[in-house]
Amino acid sequence: MADEHELLILPTSLDSSIILWETRSGLIARGRRDAASLLARESAHKLLAEVGSGKTPGLIQLEDARAQYERGRSYSRGEGVAKDYAQAAFWYRRSADQGYFGAQCMLGIFYNDGRGVAQDYAQAALWHRRAANQGFETSQFCLGCLYYYGRGVTQDYLQAAIWYRKAADQGNAPAQHGLGSLYYHGRGFKQDFTQAALWYRKAAEQGYASAQAMLGAVYVTGKGVSEDYSEAYFWFYLAAERETEADKVAPHQKARDSAAAMLTPSQLTGVQERIYSWKAMHR
Amino acid sequence: MAFEIVRKLTPEEEELLRKREELASVRGALAERELELADFRAQLKSFEGRYLRQVGVLYAELDDWEAKIAELEASLRPSATASQQAQETRKRADETHEATHGEASKARDFQPSADLRSLFREAAKRIHPDFAKDEADRERRTRLMAQVNEAYSQGDADALQQILDEFGNSPESVQGEGIGAELVRIIRQIHQAKKNIAAIEQELSKLRASEIARLNQDAQAAQQEGRDLLTELAADVRERVADARKKHETLAVELKKHGR
Numbered sequence: 001m002a003d004e005h006e007l008l009i010l011p012t013s014l015d016s017s018i019i020l021w022e023t024r025s026g027l028i029a030r031g032r033r034d035a036a037s038l039l040a041r042e043s044a045h046k047l048l049a050e051v052g053s054g055k056t057p058g059l060i061q062l063e064d065a066r067a068q069y070e071r072g073r074s075y076s077r078g079e080g081v082a083k084d085y086a087q088a089a090f091w092y093r094r095s096a097d098q099g100y101f102g103a104q105c106m107l108g109i110f111y112n113d114g115r116g117v118a119q120d121y122a123q124a125a126l127w128h129r130r131a132a133n134q135g136f137e138t139s140q141f142c143l144g145c146l147y148y149y150g151r152g153v154t155q156d157y158l159q160a161a162i163w164y165r166k167a168a169d170q171g172n173a174p175a176q177h178g179l180g181s182l183y184y185h186g187r188g189f190k191q192d193f194t195q196a197a198l199w200y201r202k203a204a205e206q207g208y209a210s211a212q213a214m215l216g217a218v219y220v221t222g223k224g225v226s227e228d229y230s231e232a233y234f235w236f237y238l239a240a241e242r243e244t245e246a247d248k249v250a251p252h253q254k255a256r257d258s259a260a261a262m263l264t265p266s267q268l269t270g271v272q273e274r275i276y277s278w279k280a281m282h283r
Numbered sequence: 284m285a286f287e288i289v290r291k292l293t294p295e296e297e298e299l300l301r302k303r304e305e306l307a308s309v310r311g312a313l314a315e316r317e318l319e320l321a322d323f324r325a326q327l328k329s330f331e332g333r334y335l336r337q338v339g340v341l342y343a344e345l346d347d348w349e350a351k352i353a354e355l356e357a358s359l360r361p362s363a364t365a366s367q368q369a370q371e372t373r374k375r376a377d378e379t380h381e382a383t384h385g386e387a388s389k390a391r392d393f394q395p396s397a398d399l400r401s402l403f404r405e406a407a408k409r410i411h412p413d414f415a416k417d418e419a420d421r422e423r424r425t426r427l428m429a430q431v432n433e434a435y436s437q438g439d440a441d442a443l444q445q446i447l448d449e450f451g452n453s454p455e456s457v458q459g460e461g462i463g464a465e466l467v468r469i470i471r472q473i474h475q476a477k478k479n480i481a482a483i484e485q486e487l488s489k490l491r492a493s494e495i496a497r498l499n500q501d502a503q504a505a506q507q508e509g510r511d512l513l514t515e516l517a518a519d520v521r522e523r524v525a526d527a528r529k530k531h532e533t534l535a536v537e538l539k540k541h542g543r
């Protein structure tokens with residue numbers, strides 16, 4: 001009886017089946033090793049691609065490039081060292097050559113302004129493009145501007161729109177304003193006041209004064225929105241208060257006052273209350 | 284006024300009732316664990332089959348090419364080490380071939396139906412050797428339980444039903460057994476079943492640590508990311524097979540020139 005039971009558990013030819021079993025588990029271990037190296041290779045590729053597209057700037061391994069960028073910034077701001085744009089440009093350049101997008105953007109700005117280097121729009125466009133291709137919004141906006149004015153590149157509103165849009169999607173207020181203007185004036189694509197108002201509003205909500213003034217104007221003319229003097233007053237008021245360029249303050253104030261003249265006293269009180277609460281929320 | 288006469292149970296009888304209930308619940312728990320073990324084993328077996336069919340055969344092919352390469356190299360540059368190398372690679376290739384084309388590669392996908400699972404539960408509860416009355420009964424149950432496991436892994440509900448019918452409802456208590464003796468037997472069975480649950484637990488963790496279970500886990504993790512690990516692995520090995528084949532061709536050409 002006992003023998004019959006044993007036979008059920010033990011294979012008939014023990015030795016060969018143990019060898020077979022060992023080969024099989026060895027074969028599985030082999031698969032696991034290969035799969036692990038496959039996955040590691042894949043994730044390394046993915047990481048590189050992400051770093052290249054600037055999606056994960058935090059993951060950048062270029063510690064040196066980062067340190068060189070910091071050094072350039074110290075010279076640029078005169079922090080801990082004497083202010084020296086030529087030195088700043090030197091360190092930005094070293095960092096930028098290694099692909100660090102922050103330094104590429106700063107170098108683009110330096111070339112644009114002729115700071116620490118000879119002024120050169122073509123160089124500015126080159127460095128901004130490198131950072132912009134890594135997804136850095138400031139450079140995307142700057143490159144859009146270069147296309148808009150045709151500096152260092154052939155003038156091209158559509159290219160300007162493309163780069164503005166990339167930066168605008170990342171929440172860059174000047175780019176949102178620029179995109180609004182392209183729609184408003186029908187540059188690069190068909191004139192579209194609704195789109196213009198939409199992008200002006202995005203920048204205006206972020207407190208960008210030029211866009212606030214344009215949004216006010218849109219409400220006066222009723223282009224892309226329905227005519228609304230309360231709204232117009234609301235945005236002109238904020239624009240006048242927030243404008244940093246001195247010569248633009250007076251026109252904003254004039255626009256604000258002429259909008260106010262169209263409102264009844266109770267309308268005016270209502271909109272002023274809304275202004276206070278907007279300011280409280282956007283402090 | 285209605286009267287109801289209730290006979291008060293003796294302390295032994297009360298204890299026996301309690302123990303019978305405990306035994307029933309332990310039986311349920313044991314059957315559940317047995318089912319889990321059977322499911323896991325079958326799952327790994329079918330995954331192993333898939334792995335051997337999809338990737339293993341490619342390893343066999345790769346090893347075969349490498350053996351051929353070693354053999355060519357041995358005839359191009361004859362030496363004791365070269366011929367030993369050739370023999371060893373050939374042996375490995377044969378082993379890989381045997382392992383990948385063996386019984387294990389035929390394991391099919393395992394998707395037990397709810398019916399099959401409840402049949403298994405029922406069988407494990409009734410037939411488990413832990414609940415044998417005596418040694419002869421134990422042997423019979425052990426044999427039947429092995430059949431139950433086999434039928435389950437084959438997904439054979441008819442066979443399971445047949446085993447259950449055959450086993451029937453053998454009486455639980457032993458004739459002429461007094462309360463004291465029954466109590467002792469049940470306590471022993473509960474103890475045995477608990478030990479068995481712990482053993483299954485150990486067996487499960489041993490299985491989880493095995494290469495195939497870990498590969499299975501990796502594949503499941505990859506699947507979560509929308510990837511198919513075995514397919515990717517197969518593609519990788521296929522590339523290596525192509526490389527080996529090219530290397531073999533080059534060597535064959537060289538050998539021809541050398542021969543002239």
